[in-house]
Amino acid sequence: MNKDQLIKYSEILKNYKLERPMNIMEVCGTHTVAFFHTGVKDIFPEGLNLIDGPGCPVCVTANGYLDRAIEIQKEHGVVLATFGDMIKVPASYTSLQKLKSEGVRIEIVYSPMDALEIAKKEKDTEVVFLSVGFETTIPTEAVTLKKAVEDNVNNFSILTGNKLTPPAVDTLLALGEVKIDGFILPGHVSIITGSDSWQFLPGKYNKPAVISGFEPKDLVMGTLRLIQLIEKREIEIDNLYKELVTEEGNRLAQGFIDELFDVTDAKWRGIGIIPGSGLKLKDKYSLYDAEKKFPVKMPEEVENKNCRCGEILRGLITPPECPLFGTVCTPREPVGACMVSFEGSCSAYYKYRK
Numbered sequence: 001m002n003k004d005q006l007i008k009y010s011e012i013l014k015n016y017k018l019e020r021p022m023n024i025m026e027v028c029g030t031h032t033v034a035f036f037h038t039g040v041k042d043i044f045p046e047g048l049n050l051i052d053g054p055g056c057p058v059c060v061t062a063n064g065y066l067d068r069a070i071e072i073q074k075e076h077g078v079v080l081a082t083f084g085d086m087i088k089v090p091a092s093y094t095s096l097q098k099l100k101s102e103g104v105r106i107e108i109v110y111s112p113m114d115a116l117e118i119a120k121k122e123k124d125t126e127v128v129f130l131s132v133g134f135e136t137t138i139p140t141e142a143v144t145l146k147k148a149v150e151d152n153v154n155n156f157s158i159l160t161g162n163k164l165t166p167p168a169v170d171t172l173l174a175l176g177e178v179k180i181d182g183f184i185l186p187g188h189v190s191i192i193t194g195s196d197s198w199q200f201l202p203g204k205y206n207k208p209a210v211i212s213g214f215e216p217k218d219l220v221m222g223t224l225r226l227i228q229l230i231e232k233r234e235i236e237i238d239n240l241y242k243e244l245v246t247e248e249g250n251r252l253a254q255g256f257i258d259e260l261f262d263v264t265d266a267k268w269r270g271i272g273i274i275p276g277s278g279l280k281l282k283d284k285y286s287l288y289d290a291e292k293k294f295p296v297k298m299p300e301e302v303e304n305k306n307c308r309c310g311e312i313l314r315g316l317i318t319p320p321e322c323p324l325f326g327t328v329c330t331p332r333e334p335v336g337a338c339m340v341s342f343e344g345s346c347s348a349y350y351k352y353r354k
């Protein structure tokens with residue numbers, strides 16, 4: 001699509017007269033940010049309401065996960081290696097950032113391979129990588145673990161907090177708390193899972209969806225197509241990212257994941273336990289499973305009662321409806337995970353607020 005066509009379709013979207021008001025959900029945090037920063041959200045026609053979904057891995061990681069990482073560090077003296085955005089997330093009683101400022105060694109890494117490299121260089125140091133992410137990052141974590149096994153690196157392990165997105169969307173719909181007319185589905189996740197992984201939307205819930213990329217043209221065309229599907233009652237998954245997303249997904253990446261992990265139930269912030277939405281390492285890789293390798297007595301998990309991140313992740317409220325938004329809670333001084341992550345709703349609303 002050239003620039004003139006983008007302008008033309010943007011005008012069509014802007015001036016579209018909806019037959020009725022409708023709620024659409026973008027499942028993924030990358031889309032949340034993309035709709036803001038491209039300005040496509042600003043040209044939504046009257047009556048079109050975008051609800052942010054639970055697709056920010058840092059945001060949905062429950063406090064208990066970080067509590068465990070912190071206890072493992074305290075009791076076993078390990079080095080924690082994590083992506084940068086996890087470090088500011090408040091756990092039940094402290095945060096990794098606070099521990100780091102107190103002198104605890106916490107390494108910020110850009111990939112799990114970086115964490116493995118630390119373990120290889122420092123053979124007397126136990127390195128625990130905080131493995132938090134969706135289908136887009138899980139294959140990299142699986143490959144890293146394979147490498148650790150192949151190279152016989154015994155001082156490296158991962159604390160699995162990985163999650164699978166389709167079961168979370170399934171659960172949101174089953175809860176029935178918010179009316180959603182259709183979905184914008186993440187192209188990058190769907191590259192791994194395949195478009196068939198979303199067939200429960202039309203099949204079980206009678207909801208249409210489009211699989212979309214993240215460029216302005218993708219967002220404009222994806223939104224227009226979803227409106228059309230809803231209005232024409234065409235209940236299907238329309239894959240607008242066909243150049244990269246197949247029906248069955250990336251078999252190679254799926255193979256890596258299946259080789260190392262089993263599907264398990266997982267706790268999501270604000271939603272609770274979602275059956276079949278998490279991954280755990282297979283028993284034969286227990287040596288690399290930080291939860292098994294470093295048993296700890298877990299403290300009681302506590303949520304900040306003033307933070308409404310959970311309701312935001314369920315699509316019940318928007319960030320500005322939280323009384324702390326932009327006053328007590330800012331990206332510099334975040335109260336909850338949704339303000340920490342670049343892909344979090346609160347962070348996006350704050351950054352792009354008018």
Ligand code: SF4
Nearest residue numbers: 308309322329336346
């Ligand atoms: S603005 Fe802050 S306190 Fe409010 S819901 Fe978002 S993260 Fe939580």
